[in-house]
Amino acid sequence: MRRLPPALVVAVAVMAVLAAVAGLAACSGGHDRAAGTRAGVWQPRPGLAWQWQLDGKVDPSVDVPVYDIDGFENTASDVARLHRDGRKVICYVNVGAWEDFRPDRDDFPRSVLGRPNGWHGERWLDIRRVSALRPVMERRFDMCRDKGFDAVEPDLVEGYGNDTGFPLTAHDQLRYNRMIADIAHERGLAVGLKNDLAQIPQLLDDFDFAVNEECAQYGECALLEPFIAAGKAVFHVEYAEPTAGFCPVARGLRLSSMLKKPELGTWREPC
Numbered sequence: 323m324r325r326l327p328p329a330l331v332v333a334v335a336v337m338a339v340l341a342a343v344a345g346l347a348a349c350s351g352g353h354d355r356a357a358g359t360r361a362g363v364w365q366p367r368p369g370l371a372w373q374w375q376l377d378g379k380v381d382p383s384v385d386v387p388v389y390d391i392d393g394f395e396n397t398a399s400d401v402a403r404l405h406r407d408g409r410k411v412i413c414y415v416n417v418g419a420w421e422d423f424r425p426d427r428d429d430f431p432r433s434v435l436g437r438p439n440g441w442h443g444e445r446w447l448d449i450r451r452v453s454a455l456r457p458v459m460e461r462r463f464d465m466c467r468d469k470g471f472d473a474v475e476p477d478l479v480e481g482y483g484n485d486t487g488f489p490l491t492a493h494d495q496l497r498y499n500r501m502i503a504d505i506a507h508e509r510g511l512a513v514g515l516k517n518d519l520a521q522i523p524q525l526l527d528d529f530d531f532a533v534n535e536e537c538a539q540y541g542e543c544a545l546l547e548p549f550i551a552a553g554k555a556v557f558h559v560e561y562a563e564p565t566a567g568f569c570p571v572a573r574g575l576r577l578s579s580m581l582k583k584p585e586l587g588t589w590r591e592p593c
Contacts, residue, residue, distance in 0.1 A: 366554070368554070369576050372578050375391055375586060376391065384588070386592075387408065388409065389412065393415045394424060412473040415462050420446075439484070446481050446484065467509040473506075474513050480517055499515070499521070514557070519537070526548050533556075538560050538567070559580055559582045563581070
């Protein structure tokens, strides 16, 4: 569970909605990327059911068309097994924080490591250092491509709203997030925007779907409507709200919603 502080999202909510409407209007004149027609890249459509499992070896028994699993912890054989069952598979990769438990931990220069982010063994990255970080992220996305994944879920793409130890700005985040999207697309992978609701109007064209945590709990789900309007799926989870409380709204918005436990094991309760 990795979220921007709710106060920052609320502060930009009205601005984001208005900008999104304006942005969609501007893109209505045949902009292929906004329409979700990027050549050779999977485009998940609104309403697709999904499974999100980051804890433990993937359990392929859940009957849904989309799986989102850890890119390091799962093998090409795991991805192939899901493909044989007719599933599309998303590769979870952390792009905003260093993790001391990953095999490529020594590839990061010490100078890009910031403050701990609250998760054991993790430290924020200085996303301004794109020349240092891009090669590492390219190798990670190469891994996703080579294992046969269809898409990537880049995590922690809203460091500018946190106490990272670096003076990150919204502009820094936009530049970095667009770089991440480009790296994915260069490899034929779809890419999802994880949370970062405040920058949806600026990033809608760059990302093929969204992944969101707890928009219902914080009253933010309407901020995701631009993705749905563009024909792009929003894969959404809640951790504390009961399904009876958020599923009616989720169905109305055509979100792909379910209740999960924060450790993101196999258990799920879909809408």
